[in-house]
Amino acid sequence: MMAGVTLLLLDFTGAVHLWLGWMARVQLLPAALALNVIVLAALAALTLLIGRVYCSVICPLGIMQDLISSLRKKKFRYRYSRPVTWLRWLMVAVLVAAVVAGVGSIVALLDPYGNYGRIATNLLQPLWLWGNNVLAAVAEHYDSYVFYSKDVWLRGGVTLAVAVAVLALVGTLAWRGGRTYCNTICPVGTVLGLLSRWSIFKVRINTDKCVSCGLCERACKASCIDSKNHNIDYSRCVVCGNCIDTCTHGALNVLPPGSGMKDGERKPVEQVQQARRAMLVGGAIVMADAVLAQTGKKVDGGLAAIEDKKEPRRTTPLTPPGSLGADNMRRHCTACQLCVAQCPNDVLRPGGDLMTLMQPVMSYERGYCRPECNRCSEVCPTGAIRPISVEEKVSTVIGHAVWIKENCVVLRDGVACGNCARHCPSEAIMMVQLDPDDELSPMVPAVDRSRCIGCGACEYVCPARPFSAIYVEGHDRHSLR
Amino acid sequence: MIPIHISKFFYPIMKRRDFLKALGAGTATVAGAALAGCDNDKPAGKQPGEMTMRVNPNTGDSVSILGYGMMRLPTVDSQGSAREDGEAEIDQEMVNRQVDYALEHGVNYFDTSPAYCRGRSEHSTGIALSRHPRDKYYIATKLSNFNPETWSHEAGVEMFQNSLKELQTDYIDYLLLHAIGMGKDGMAEFEARYIDNGILDYLIEQKQKGTIRNLGFSYHGDIAVFDRALQMHDRGEVHWDFVQIELNYLDWEHAKEINPRNTNAVYLYDELDRRGIPAVIMEPLLGGRLSHLPEPLAKRLLSHDPEASVASWAFRYAGTRPRVLTVLSGMTLMEHLVDNVATYSPLVPLTDDELAMLEKLGSDLVGYHTVPCNDCKYCMPCPYGIDIPAIFIHYNKCLSEGAVPDVAERPGQGQALHGDAKASTSDNYRRARRDFLIGVDRAVPRMRQADKCIGCGQCSPHCPQRIDIPRELHRISDIIEQVRRNP
Numbered sequence: 001m002m003a004g005v006t007l008l009l010l011d012f013t014g015a016v017h018l019w020l021g022w023m024a025r026v027q028l029l030p031a032a033l034a035l036n037v038i039v040l041a042a043l044a045a046l047t048l049l050i051g052r053v054y055c056s057v058i059c060p061l062g063i064m065q066d067l068i069s070s071l072r073k074k075k076f077r078y079r080y081s082r083p084v085t086w087l088r089w090l091m092v093a094v095l096v097a098a099v100v101a102g103v104g105s106i107v108a109l110l111d112p113y114g115n116y117g118r119i120a121t122n123l124l125q126p127l128w129l130w131g132n133n134v135l136a137a138v139a140e141h142y143d144s145y146v147f148y149s150k151d152v153w154l155r156g157g158v159t160l161a162v163a164v165a166v167l168a169l170v171g172t173l174a175w176r177g178g179r180t181y182c183n184t185i186c187p188v189g190t191v192l193g194l195l196s197r198w199s200i201f202k203v204r205i206n207t208d209k210c211v212s213c214g215l216c217e218r219a220c221k222a223s224c225i226d227s228k229n230h231n232i233d234y235s236r237c238v239v240c241g242n243c244i245d246t247c248t249h250g251a252l253n254v255l256p257p258g259s260g261m262k263d264g265e266r267k268p269v270e271q272v273q274q275a276r277r278a279m280l281v282g283g284a285i286v287m288a289d290a291v292l293a294q295t296g297k298k299v300d301g302g303l304a305a306i307e308d309k310k311e312p313r314r315t316t317p318l319t320p321p322g323s324l325g326a327d328n329m330r331r332h333c334t335a336c337q338l339c340v341a342q343c344p345n346d347v348l349r350p351g352g353d354l355m356t357l358m359q360p361v362m363s364y365e366r367g368y369c370r371p372e373c374n375r376c377s378e379v380c381p382t383g384a385i386r387p388i389s390v391e392e393k394v395s396t397v398i399g400h401a402v403w404i405k406e407n408c409v410v411l412r413d414g415v416a417c418g419n420c421a422r423h424c425p426s427e428a429i430m431m432v433q434l435d436p437d438d439e440l441s442p443m444v445p446a447v448d449r450s451r452c453i454g455c456g457a458c459e460y461v462c463p464a465r466p467f468s469a470i471y472v473e474g475h476d477r478h479s480l481r
Numbered sequence: 482m483i484p485i486h487i488s489k490f491f492y493p494i495m496k497r498r499d500f501l502k503a504l505g506a507g508t509a510t511v512a513g514a515a516l517a518g519c520d521n522d523k524p525a526g527k528q529p530g531e532m533t534m535r536v537n538p539n540t541g542d543s544v545s546i547l548g549y550g551m552m553r554l555p556t557v558d559s560q561g562s563a564r565e566d567g568e569a570e571i572d573q574e575m576v577n578r579q580v581d582y583a584l585e586h587g588v589n590y591f592d593t594s595p596a597y598c599r600g601r602s603e604h605s606t607g608i609a610l611s612r613h614p615r616d617k618y619y620i621a622t623k624l625s626n627f628n629p630e631t632w633s634h635e636a637g638v639e640m641f642q643n644s645l646k647e648l649q650t651d652y653i654d655y656l657l658l659h660a661i662g663m664g665k666d667g668m669a670e671f672e673a674r675y676i677d678n679g680i681l682d683y684l685i686e687q688k689q690k691g692t693i694r695n696l697g698f699s700y701h702g703d704i705a706v707f708d709r710a711l712q713m714h715d716r717g718e719v720h721w722d723f724v725q726i727e728l729n730y731l732d733w734e735h736a737k738e739i740n741p742r743n744t745n746a747v748y749l750y751d752e753l754d755r756r757g758i759p760a761v762i763m764e765p766l767l768g769g770r771l772s773h774l775p776e777p778l779a780k781r782l783l784s785h786d787p788e789a790s791v792a793s794w795a796f797r798y799a800g801t802r803p804r805v806l807t808v809l810s811g812m813t814l815m816e817h818l819v820d821n822v823a824t825y826s827p828l829v830p831l832t833d834d835e836l837a838m839l840e841k842l843g844s845d846l847v848g849y850h851t852v853p854c855n856d857c858k859y860c861m862p863c864p865y866g867i868d869i870p871a872i873f874i875h876y877n878k879c880l881s882e883g884a885v886p887d888v889a890e891r892p893g894q895g896q897a898l899h900g901d902a903k904a905s906t907s908d909n910y911r912r913a914r915r916d917f918l919i920g921v922d923r924a925v926p927r928m929r930q931a932d933k934c935i936g937c938g939q940c941s942p943h944c945p946q947r948i949d950i951p952r953e954l955h956r957i958s959d960i961i962e963q964v965r966r967n968p
Contacts, residue, residue, distance in 0.1 A: 300596045301858035302599045302861055303929065304864055366927075419936070
């Protein structure tokens with residue numbers, strides 16, 4: 001499961017989500033935000049049947065913790081601890097309050113899937129891409145099109161920092177105490193823990209056989225077995241089965257009718273090793289952009305330097321078609337970065353606004369929201385970006401273009417241009433005389449707002465640098481053209 | 482550069498350096514074996530004999546029919562298949578080795594210019610040639626004052642003196658007025674660059690002094706300027722010892738068809754022939770376009786002679802006419818040099834039938850509507866960063882390989898298909914589309930692709946082929962956009 005979700009988050013070709021897209025949709029908080037009743041009912045039923053198995057086999061952050069703690073050689077290092085109930089329910093309260101108030105950034109920080117998504121896309125995807133780019137270079141050498149190269153760039157510094165911090169926090173807790181994060185902080189774990197108290201199948205201690213040796217307690221990564229009192233805190237048990245395997249007297253079993261729930265996935269270890277290998281290969285690539293100071297055309301050849309474009313300050317941020325607008329995005333997104341990692345045009349990146357921190361916003365320095373693409377709407381598990389057909393998409397207005405006269409090369413460099421008008425897919429830009437009374441005045445772009453959908457083709461192809469002379473201002477609520 | 486002839490065979494199995502090592506060993510063997518009369522290790526298919534030489538009637542120079550063009554020198558990271566980086570430095574070691582090989586095999590005419598290779602060609606040529614005795618080769622260079630800042634008498638003199646310095650010599654064998662007829666107003670530019678400022682008089686004076694041994698010009702563009710220059714010759718105002726023109730089986734009779742503002746090579750050659758002026762030939766291969774033909778045309782040549790490279794036909798064509806003094810080839814890779822040396826050692830002139838066959842091929846090639854770009858890079862650098870020649874070369878390559886996906890074949894378009902036929906058509910289209918789009922991004926970085934051309938038109942006056950560059954770029958951009966939009 002973790003391998004699947006990770007693959008989904010690392011993929012950039014758009015092929016994986018067709019097969020594994022469901023893995024993101026069965027995550028609890030995304031399903032809740034998407035009001036996906038079927039998934040919620042299934043997860044509740046699963047928990048009522050055999051406890052918090054969700055945390056052991058479905059939640060990628062949970063599995064990641066097991067991986068981290070399994071790196072330690074010392075196996076029997078845990079011991080029973082009392083639940084920190086007040087903190088657990090405080091976290092649930094904070095989450096509920098944040099969802100109700102629509103503070104997307106808090107929701108994002110508390111969602112285990114979102115956290116894992118950020119770790120995978122910010123820390124693993126660059127390695128994955130670098131590895132891919134090595135293969136692409138090899139493929140190119142042999143005139144093969146099996147692999148193609150993909151730019152690796154820092155999409156959001158804050159999000160990267162948050163991902164690192166969360167990995168450090170969760171990783172440290174897992175290293176020291178196993179499932180401490182799941183059992184004291186994670187609100188999803190707490191809510192599932194509430195249900196798992198009443199689950200039918202549970203790990204039970206047969207006091208006739210038990211010799212109170214305490215081995216099971218020391219093997220329990222959830223620290224939920226009180227071996228002295230033969231007590232198990234089912235709100236924290238993630239049904240990993242370590243205790244059952246450990247008990248030399250067969251005193252522990254999942255009852256009624258016993259079935260050995262084993263600690264699920266061993267496969268992910270391989271995944272991590274692969275990623276490590278990819279890092280070694282990827283590290284060798286140096287990203288260098290060739291630049292040449294332009295000489296006044298006295299010699300032949302060479303390439304003029306291209307200054308990188310800078311993101312303009314938009315009064316209203318741009319959200320992708322299908323998200324309905326800023327409000328829906330804020331209320332549903334858990335900032336898992338799946339859409340960001342998937343965007344084939346490098347348009348989406350995590351935002352920096354405090355209320356909606358790390359939720360996706362759009363910008364057009366590296367590409368624009370192309371008319372034939374609706375991939376973000378296909379992959380979003382939370383309903384923040386709802387499924388939208390390409391036909392619907394091209395008539396959905398997410399913003400409108402604004403011309404910045406001072407930046408336009410027609411006036412700045414005194415050359416003919418019109419690239420924005422030529423590339424506008426909606427034919428919303430028209431070239432008009434700057435001075436209608438002067439036939440010799442230059443042709444400049446004018447935006448017909450009734451046609452503009454805010455796709456950003458104009459902003460992307462504009463030759464003005466670092467700031468484009470035409471940029472898209474976002475709309476708070478999307479509308480139909 | 483598009484991989485050309487021999488390189489195609491060697492690339493998959495041998496790296497360039499390895500190939501050259503093997504070749505270096507082969508060369509040594511050939512040199513030794515020429516005496517022993519046995520060369521089983523010969524590097525190319527054909528056994529090189531003696532290079533064909535032509536005599537310059539003015540000075541009696543014996544000039545090799547193959548001339549080395551120093552416009553497309555190898556760069557340190559140029560691979561046969563990948564286009565060289567605009568930033569990359571000239572690979573001097575390779576230049577030296579290739580010049581050594583050329584001299585060893587009878588090539589003695591080296592053509593450079595102060596503008597070539599971002600202004601570094603003369604320097605590099607000077608280094609390579611100065612390692613050999615000065616009387617073993619002829620140097621051709623040019624007065625390449627395209628920028629109006631260099632149109633003054635002083636700037637012209639300075640440019641000529643600098644050429645002497647860079648080439649480490651005190652005389653130039655062949656000095657050309659560079660590309661007369663080019664620019665927005667070819668005639669006005671010709672007058673301003675060479676006549677009004679008295680720089681032509683200066684060059685004539687240098688010829689009398691012996692600093693210049695032969696004086697000539699190269700021509701592109703406005704035919705009135707070509708005619709004017711020859712009138713000056715007829716009136717005795719100047720004696721042109723040679724003239725450099727573009728000649729190949731496409732331009733012989735079809736230059737005007739491709740672009741009405743161009744002139745057929747048959748006219749240029751006949752005008753020179755009538756006056757007994759030796760012709761130096763440039764663009765015999767059209768920057769590689771005549772070595773990378775569309776498949777049916779390449780097949781036609783190969784079935785004529787399975788052992789001769791496609792490129793060799795173009796070289797034989799260029800060299801067959803007797804008034805030709807030398808045929809210039811910008812040989813970037815050792816493989817090009819080896820193949821061309823083989824073709825011209827000795828040159829087997831084409832028969833009338835073969836001439837007719839190639840001219841027919843030329844007229845068929847016109848029908849492919851490739852962009853007539855020869856990758857000379859005169860248009861570069863584009864002030865907005867577009868890699869113009871890379872875009873054209875890649876587009877031409879796709880055209881001749883039939884790799885531009887036909888949007889009409891997209892599933893759900895065109896004629897109704899059912900079942901397997903439908904599935905396989907859509908699979909084919911999808912694969913062709915994916916490969917095409919990946920290929921576009923590999924050939925040129927996104928920021929330098931055709932969709933970034935704003936159409937300012939600063940490039941077009943520099944193009945010797947007089948291509949309407951923005952129009953062609955926009956056309957290509959539209960084709961790519963259509964494919965992108967139809968998944």
